[in-house]
Amino acid sequence: MNIFIYRKKILEDAERHFTSWPYIMPYVLLYTMIISLFILSVLPTGYVSFSDLQPSFLMITVFYLSMFLPATLPYTVVFILGVLFDLIMGFPMAITALLLVSVQLIVQTQRRFLLGQPFIVLWLSFALICAAGFIIQWAVFCLFFWKVMLFQPILINASLTILLFPFLVVCFHKIRNMIVEGQQELMAHE
Amino acid sequence: MVSKTKKRSSTANILHMPLPLYSKAIPSLFLIIAVLGIFLHRINASPIEHLRVVFTDLLVPVFATVSEPAKEVANKVSSVAGMRDLRVDNIRLTEENRRLQQWYSAALRLEAENRGLKSLLNFKSEADYSFISTRVVVDTGGSFIKSLLLPVGTDDNVVKGQAVMAKEAMIGRIVESGQTASRVLMVTDLNSHIPVLIEGSRYKGILAGYNGDTMFLEHLPLDSQPELGARIITSGDGGLLPPNLPIGTIVSNQDGKIQVQPIDNLGQLEYVRVIDFSIDDSIVSGDIMQ
CATH class of the missing domain: 1.20.5 (Single alpha-helices involved in coiled-coils or other helix-helix interfaces)
Incomplete structure (x- = not known):
């Protein structure tokens, strides 16, 4: 499908149902959740006694939405989110953006195969992408600073991200169901 | 009937459709931009740092606001948990x-x-230094960079190079300072190197972070005999940091590798003090040789 028709269709759909609460609410919830996860990633960890634990909520978000709701999170938004994260965290410019766009691209190319698979396959795929992502990020940091960085925190944070995946997926799945139900309800009225 | 079903399914599938095939050009473009960004940052960091300062100036007030409820919740939880003790x-x-x-x-x-x-x-004593206290709004403590963002900047006389203390000890120094926000590089960060001395013995060395929970004491004189439990304080060499600020204590000395544990708990910082020590501007800007 032509991109212009594709975008036009989404915009028309949004415009048509803009005043409809069942249509808007799930999107409000979805974007509130994305913003909350972004903020949670940078808040002082001392408030919750996390010490140095820093799971990548953004990676889970990008993976899930690229898989199940790709139109809600365009590459441009993912890139901007990554750059903002780098600016706030003091990371080398666009390093997180590089990681997140790569994750989105990989998921997009494997989407057709992964969509029909049971959850455990999806989780394993995420684990693989997450581990590779953390290792690549570690390597880029080492090259950037020209020093060998500690690997243990990378392992811990990658494991934590993988363990948190099912919990966030449950939340995202509920919102996705609400989006689908809202659309079906609207279409039933039409 | 058939057309109605077709219409429904096509509308419902919009959100679940993969992005158009041509859109692979967009991520490729972003990937190239990202790689270029990393290279540019490596070659010349100052424009990127300037951009970062502008953004942190804009974003820190937002994070200062949103971190307030998080702090309240954490305080409530800790007060309930503290009742039994x-x-x-x-x-x-x-x-x-x-x-x-x-x-x-x-x-x-x-x-x-x-x-x-x-x-x-x-005896002519050194000039006293003043300080301002502030809240930590962003903590990047994690695997790669150990830094904090504070909602104070040049408007509050906070400038690059100033020392930052928690309850009892120095925890880092200001590395970027905008108008209303500044970034603190923690003493445990990989890029942190502080001239120090061992309290009591007066042996001088460099305290280097490695992104772990502790730091390494390096470049000590060969005849030095550091004792376990000895306190490490700033030497004030170079005129960047005030002397005699405590940082940590020696916790191990194995195979010539001396590990220093920070005095304050760096994982749970809520409020910090920025020490206003008169710093020579030429040292901070790096043009002392000119």
Whole structure:
């Protein structure tokens, strides 16, 4: 499908149902959740006694939405989110953006195969992408600073991200169901 | 009927459709931009740092606002959790208070003695430094970079190079300072190197972070014999940091690798103090050689 028709269709759909609460609410919830996860990633960890634990909520978000709701999170938004994260965290410019766009691209190319698979396959795929992502990020940091960085925190944070995946997926799945139900309800009225 | 079903399914599938095939050009473009960004940052960091300062100036007030409820929730949880320890805390604090009373009277006596000796020697003491206290709004503590964002900047006389202290000890120094926000590089960060000395022995060295929970004490004189438990304080060499600020204590000395544990818990920082020590601008900007 032509991109212009594709975008036009989404915009028309949004415009048509803009005043409809069942249509808007799930999107409000979805974007509130994305913003909350972004903020949670940078808040002082001392408030919750996390010490140095820093799971990548953004990676889970990008993976899930690229898989199940790709139109809600365009590459441009993912890139901007990554750059903002780098600016706030003091990371080398666009390093997180590089990681997140790569994750989105990989998921997009494997989407057709992964969509029909049971959850455990999806989780394993995420684990693989997450581990590779953390290792690549570690390597880029080492090259950037020209020093060998500690690997243990990378392992811990990658494991934590993988363990948190099912919990966030449950939340995202509920919102996705609400989006689908809202659309079906609207279409039933039409 | 058929057309109605077709219409429904096509509309419902919009959100679940993969992005158009041509859109692979967009991520490729972003990937190239990202790689270029990393290279540019590596070659010349100052434009990127300037951009970062502008963004942190804009974003820190937002994070300062949103972190307030998080702090409230954390405080409530810790106050509920602390209720069961009230009795134990009371016994500990009573004992601590008794010991501090003894120290207080000793300190008063030593202060008077110190003042008397200084006047006898006509000693010119160093200028006192002032400080401002502020809340931590962003903590990047994690695997790669150890830094904090503070909601104070040049408007509050916070400038690059100033030391930052938590409860008792120095925890980092200001590395970027905008108008309303500044970034602190923690002492445990990989890029942190601070001139220090071992309290008591006066051996000088460099305290280097490695992104772990502790730091390494390097470049000590060969004849030095650092003892476990000795305190590490800033030497003030180079004029960047004030002297005699405590940082940590030696916790291990194995195979010439001396590990130093920070005095304050760096994982749970809520409020910090920025020390306003008169710094020579030429040192901070790096043009002292010119």
